[in-house]
Amino acid sequence: MNTLWMFLKAFVVGGLICDIGQLLIMRTKLTNARILVLFVVSGVVLTAVGVYKPLADFAGAGATVPLTGFGYSLAMGAIEAVNRYGLIGAFVGGITRTAAGITAAVVFGLINALVFKPHAKP
């Protein structure tokens, strides 16, 4: 039951965050790239003002899997590193916390480009 509730929270919150993106796609003329940038920066800002951490505690992967969650990791990393190292931590924490994701994207993206041939657009 507890597990089911956890998945339900992740599903609903994650779905709603994606619907905000869908709203931006359908109602505005923002390009995909701008929407992605907007989501990451929003995640950083919402974390900084203390809104996103409660959401992430509540919804789990529903808040951390959308790109706002990437911003959440960046901001949390920066804040924690400042606590540990002082000012230079601001330049350390963001990337440290997101290192696995960034490296995975670059390496798996690279392997994919070497293995697969281009597809016709559907």
Place this chain on the structure above:
Amino acid sequence: MSRQPLTPDEYHELVSKLTPPSRMLRGYWRAFWVGGLICCIGQALTLWAQQLNLGEVTAPMFTTSCLIFLGTTLTGIGVYDRIGKYAGAGSAIPVTGFANSVAAPAIEFQREGAVMGVGARLFTLAGPVLAYGIGASVIVGVVYWLVRGWVL
């Protein structure tokens, strides 16, 4: 009868006026359930990571890496673009969409070579996202440092 050509704004207004509400609703529903489902896959991976006894910091890293592997692989075999056509933001906003935005241009520009083709195009979309994301996180860190020093 000659018609004035529409400006982009007028065209946009016309399109949104003529789009039936049911189609708008369908778009939201598709983005909702696909996005929600991807987050549930992430939740399942998080549970798995906890069973593997990964810590509170490493478990999200494991989850993100697995999802990114999923995203790039589905992009490579040509499935993710189909999902994207169906789900819109539902597949673009989760981190798998970020993986897709890294892998897709790299695959597409293979013929431009391994360095300026694949190597550079990996960052077509990831570049702006990382630049502004990291920039914002540095600002947050510096402001936090200032506020902390000032309050304490």
